[in-house]
Amino acid sequence: MSSESLQAQAAGATDRAIVVDGVSKCYQIYERPQDRLKQALLPRLDRMAGLKPRAYFREFWALRDVSMTVARGETVGIVGRNGSGKSTLLQIVCGTLSPTGGSAAISGRVGALLELGSGFNPEFTGRENVYMNGAILGMSQDEIAAKYNDIVAFADIGDFIDQPVKTYSSGMYVRLAFAVIAHADAEILIIDEALSVGDVFFGQKCMRFLRDFQKRGTVLFVSHDAGAVTNLCDRVLWLDGGRVVMDGPAKEVCEAYSASVYGHPAGPTPKLVQEPSQLAATAGADEAVADESPAATIDSDPDAYDPSLDHSRMRVFRFDPNAEGFGDGGASITSIRLENEEGRTLTLLEGGRVVRLVVDAVAHRPIASPIIGFFLKDRLGQRLFGIHSYRDHEAPKPAEPGQRVSAMFEFRMPYLTAGRYTIDAALADGTYLSHVQAAWVYDGLVLDAMAQTRSVGLVGIPFRAVELKVADPAESAPQARGASA
Numbered sequence: 001m002s003s004e005s006l007q008a009q010a011a012g013a014t015d016r017a018i019v020v021d022g023v024s025k026c027y028q029i030y031e032r033p034q035d036r037l038k039q040a041l042l043p044r045l046d047r048m049a050g051l052k053p054r055a056y057f058r059e060f061w062a063l064r065d066v067s068m069t070v071a072r073g074e075t076v077g078i079v080g081r082n083g084s085g086k087s088t089l090l091q092i093v094c095g096t097l098s099p100t101g102g103s104a105a106i107s108g109r110v111g112a113l114l115e116l117g118s119g120f121n122p123e124f125t126g127r128e129n130v131y132m133n134g135a136i137l138g139m140s141q142d143e144i145a146a147k148y149n150d151i152v153a154f155a156d157i158g159d160f161i162d163q164p165v166k167t168y169s170s171g172m173y174v175r176l177a178f179a180v181i182a183h184a185d186a187e188i189l190i191i192d193e194a195l196s197v198g199d200v201f202f203g204q205k206c207m208r209f210l211r212d213f214q215k216r217g218t219v220l221f222v223s224h225d226a227g228a229v230t231n232l233c234d235r236v237l238w239l240d241g242g243r244v245v246m247d248g249p250a251k252e253v254c255e256a257y258s259a260s261v262y263g264h265p266a267g268p269t270p271k272l273v274q275e276p277s278q279l280a281a282t283a284g285a286d287e288a289v290a291d292e293s294p295a296a297t298i299d300s301d302p303d304a305y306d307p308s309l310d311h312s313r314m315r316v317f318r319f320d321p322n323a324e325g326f327g328d329g330g331a332s333i334t335s336i337r338l339e340n341e342e343g344r345t346l347t348l349l350e351g352g353r354v355v356r357l358v359v360d361a362v363a364h365r366p367i368a369s370p371i372i373g374f375f376l377k378d379r380l381g382q383r384l385f386g387i388h389s390y391r392d393h394e395a396p397k398p399a400e401p402g403q404r405v406s407a408m409f410e411f412r413m414p415y416l417t418a419g420r421y422t423i424d425a426a427l428a429d430g431t432y433l434s435h436v437q438a439a440w441v442y443d444g445l446v447l448d449a450m451a452q453t454r455s456v457g458l459v460g461i462p463f464r465a466v467e468l469k470v471a472d473p474a475e476s477a478p479q480a481r482g483a484s485a
Contacts (some may be wrong), residue, residue, distance in 0.1 A: 015072055016071060017070050017106065019067045019104070019105045020104075021067055021068060021103050022067055023089070024063050024068070025088050027062060028057040028058050028060075029058050029060050031058075042056070043055070049220050063092075063099070063242040064242045066102070066244055066483065074219075074234050075318075076219070077229040077233035077236040077237070078221070078238075079229055081261075084239040086192070089188055090112070090396065093203050094110060094112045107311045108186075108187030110183065110186055110189075111186030112137075112189075112192075113174075113178055116179065116224070119133045120133060120165035120172060120173070122165050123163070125162050126155075126161040126165055126176055129165055131144050132160075133180045134176065137180065137184040142205075151180055154182055154201070155175045155192035157190075157371060165273070178206055186217065189210075189213055189262065190220045191222065192222045193224065207228075226257065227383055229254055230380055230381040231382050234249075235250060236249075236254060250381065250467070259326040280290060299432050313348065314350070314448065317447075319333075319337060323443055324443070326437065327426075327439040328436060329455040330363065330429060331364055331365075332361060332439055333361050334361060335359070335360040336357070336441070337358050339356040339358055340355065341410075343356075349413060351449075352415065354413075355410070355428035356408050357409045357423070358406065358407070358408050359405065360403070365405075366400055367398060367438060369430055369435075371388050371390040371429070371431075372407035372425070373389065373407075373428075374386050374388075376422075376447075377443075384421075384458055385414075415461070416449035417449060422438065422447075424441060427439045
């Protein structure tokens with residue numbers, strides 16, 4: 001398909017913002033500078049002499065036959081290791097790089113934040129670069145002038161706005177670049193790993209902008225932060241070696257990609273978490289249905305949070321022995337369960353109570369230094385919290401083949417807003433910084449939070465007290481008179 005027809009297709013289809021069709025990109029790699037001159041001259045002489053032209057370079061294919069379609073209003077992430085072709089693909093989509101084969105078309109005004117400082121002249125001041133970068137993004141001079149104060153306020157770099165950008169730190173570069181595209185009224189936003197630079201406050205400001213932009217625009221987002229990708233994106237494309245490995249729901253693709261990071265093949269697409277009704281049918285209704293008796297959830301701690309102040313009941317379903325996972329086969333996770341402080345397995349619990357998460361495993365080979373850890377995730381796959389058993393000051397506890405390895409984590413369960421949650425558990429061999437994953441189980445345990453709490457956010461803290469006071473008029477009057485005086 002020609003570039004012109006593809007452009008017409010993207011522009012004509014109101015539901016398509018980006019269309020990439022069989023894109024490939026090949027670079028010529030020269031071992032020595034003189035080989036470039038040889039390549040420019042000698043193949044011509046070979047052809048004139050009727051000989052087969054010689055090549056003085058080797059080919060490097062950054063992309064091979066990549067196709068994707070991004071619907072208007074969709075947020076799509078791209079993940080992959082360094083050198084997998086992510087940035088090359090974005091540059092081709094933006095039109096700053098020409099493909100060797102295939103075509104890419106985009107329909108709508110684009111705001112792109114690619115490699116650090118792209119679109120900036122280091123000799124120009126920040127003010128001059130705002131006008132230049134705005135013009136590159138399709139803004140008129142009057143439009144830039146009208147939004148200039150808002151751009152400067154968003155960037156928040158102070159007097160540096162009138163200094164050459166070559167004096168800027170990497171964080172200041174990104175602040176100014178993001179501020180410009182945030183005010184360019186773009187329909188399509190393309191971001192390449194830029195949000196990893198800068199302080200936490202600016203990062204939160206950018207995330208707030210992105211969430212607002214998602215309500216009206218299309219986003220193509222590259223990041224190594226699987227949590228951010230899972231959180232932001234509807235769909236994810238995984239690239240490896242310039243080829244598409246997987247294209248699907250964000251949670252599934254990010255889990256498969258995370259498995260590959262630990263040196264394990266992606267394997268089949270991870271399955272969706274089973275419905276609790278299916279788990280109950282598998283395990284038996286009398287085993288999977290929660291125990292409603294108070295003994296199942298009463299916390300014996302006299303300092304426990306008063307449940308009358310809030311309510312967050314969670315149903316816990318049995319460990320799924322058929323849950324998807326990965327690992328080198330050195331061990332298997334045999335059980336994940338929640339217990340109370342007396343060791344009773346919980347099928348129903350309240351937020352704010354002290355619980356114990358117990359993970360059991362069995363070794364299939366000698367494991368010199370076993371480590372067990374877990375993550376609690378929401379329905380989008382965001383890791384809400386987790387911990388592992390490795391401690392620097394403790395000697396390793398080796399396990400032999402056939403030996404059981406168990407870990408217990410005691411904590412006060414936070415309040416969870418209504419919805420589905422799952423627990424991943426893993427056993428590794430090594431240290432916190434250097435280890436091999438022997439077994440990792442996705443979504444081995446399912447929790448259903450059945451009641452909305454007054455807490456807001458991803459998790460709720462079990463507050464000891466919540467009070468509101470209004471002073472008596474007699475107490476307020478002197479202060480008011482003093483204020484008016």
